Amino acid sequence: MKEKSKKVKMKRSAGDYMISVVTYIVYALFAVVCAYPFYYIFINTISANDLSDKGKILFWPQGIHFSNYTNAIQIPGLLQAAKISVSRTFIGTVMTVLMAAFLGYMFTRETMWKRKLWYRFVILTMYFNAGIIPWYITMKNLHLTNNFLAYVLPALVSPFNIILVKTYVESTPKELQDAAEIDGAGTLRVFASVVLPIIKPILATVAIFTAVGQWNSFQDTLLLMTDTKLHTLQFVLYQYINQASSLASLLTSNAGSEAIQQALSTAQTATSVRMTVTIIVVTPILLVYPFFQRFFVKGIMIGAVKG
Numbered sequence: 001m002k003e004k005s006k007k008v009k010m011k012r013s014a015g016d017y018m019i020s021v022v023t024y025i026v027y028a029l030f031a032v033v034c035a036y037p038f039y040y041i042f043i044n045t046i047s048a049n050d051l052s053d054k055g056k057i058l059f060w061p062q063g064i065h066f067s068n069y070t071n072a073i074q075i076p077g078l079l080q081a082a083k084i085s086v087s088r089t090f091i092g093t094v095m096t097v098l099m100a101a102f103l104g105y106m107f108t109r110e111t112m113w114k115r116k117l118w119y120r121f122v123i124l125t126m127y128f129n130a131g132i133i134p135w136y137i138t139m140k141n142l143h144l145t146n147n148f149l150a151y152v153l154p155a156l157v158s159p160f161n162i163i164l165v166k167t168y169v170e171s172t173p174k175e176l177q178d179a180a181e182i183d184g185a186g187t188l189r190v191f192a193s194v195v196l197p198i199i200k201p202i203l204a205t206v207a208i209f210t211a212v213g214q215w216n217s218f219q220d221t222l223l224l225m226t227d228t229k230l231h232t233l234q235f236v237l238y239q240y241i242n243q244a245s246s247l248a249s250l251l252t253s254n255a256g257s258e259a260i261q262q263a264l265s266t267a268q269t270a271t272s273v274r275m276t277v278t279i280i281v282v283t284p285i286l287l288v289y290p291f292f293q294r295f296f297v298k299g300i301m302i303g304a305v306k307g
Contacts, residue, residue, distance in 0.1 A: 038282070041275045045069070049272040068276040075277075077228055078236060085233040086284075088151035089214040096210045097203055099156045104165025105195050109187070119166075126159045136223055146227045150220060155213070161206045168202040169195060208288065215285045233281045240277050 044052040048063030056062075072078065106112050107119045144150040176198070180190045196203075218234035225231060 038286075041278055045272065045276045045279055052275070053271045068272050069280070072273070072276045072280060075236075075240075077231065078233075078277075078280075080229060081231050081233045081236040084148075084151075084230060085215060088148070088232065089211050089285075092152045092155055092214045093207050093210045095152060096155055096158060096161065097207050100158060100161035100165050100206050101196065101199065101203055102191060103157070104162045105169050105191050105199075106187075107162065107166050108169045122157065122159050122162060132223070139224055145224045146230060147224075148230060150224050151214070151217075151232075154220075155210070158210070161209065164206060165199065165202055168199050172198050211288055212285055237277050237281050240273060 040058070043059075043061040044057050045068050046064050046066060047057045047061040048065070049068070051057055051062055103122070107115060109115065112118075139145060139150060139154075144153070172195075176194050177190050180194045185193065216234055218232060218238050221230070221232050221235040222238070225235075
């Protein structure tokens with residue numbers, strides 16, 4: 001076997017190596033293009049603010065300092081917004097994943113009453129939307145304005161996530177469920193003990209989609225929340241981008257006499273505030289991907305192909 005593998009390797013021509021090299025170069029360039037915007041924002045947050053404001057920081061940081069982050073943390077409402085974002089992301093993700101898992105499993109059971117009807121009814125909501133005004137009136141009538149549950153309840157039933165889970169469950173051996181039912185296990189027992197353990201990859205995929213959506217959402221806050229205690233980080237970022245100039249002045253004036261005497265390089269500017277808050281908002285959700293990456297690819301591939 002080793003000799004055969006060596007022969008196969010020796011048969012590779014110079015053209016094959018050239019294609020491999022070009023492929024690696026193209027993907028490396030693509031990775032750089034994707035990563036550079038985050039790198040650019042980060043180096044501008046730790047560079048001299050006057051140079052950053054003039055657009056002179058492109059590849060390397062200059063006049064490195066971290067006062068932007070210490071000042072940003074002192075922005076009124078930022079920590080409270082972080083708590084709300086973390087809470088809605090965690091609670092919303094857990095509940096949405098469980099709902100998608102259960103409904104996706106139930107739609108594969110032939111014993112479910114009117115299974116096809118309910119499944120089509122759920123899928124129908126992917127194609128028809130009443131619009132923002134009817135949605136707002138519904139949320140208001142349900143007393144979900146200025147209510148934390150508005151971040152969780154509307155996203156519980158996601159047709160796309162249900163389709164992913166249903167397809168994945170159908171690709172798993174049905175004999176496992178049959179064996180558990182023969183042993184006397186009921187529907188919930190089969191779901192908890194048999195189905196959940198074997199669909200972890202697709203659940204991790206759904207968790208990533210849901211967590212990113214919950215973390216990045218700000219429109220529901222804009223339309224439903226007038227109470228500042230329920231504002232999220234993304235909504236705070238939205239406000240700060242629109243009010244960056246006045247916010248920079250506020251930070252500088254609130255910093256006291258010591259900050260007034262600082263060099264211009266560390267004085268807050270609209271650009272420094274905007275980029276610093278962006279990094280604070282984006283970093284937590286970026287840290288989630290490394291932990292779910294191996295499940296993500298497996299879940300998408302297996303759940304997308306039957307048989």
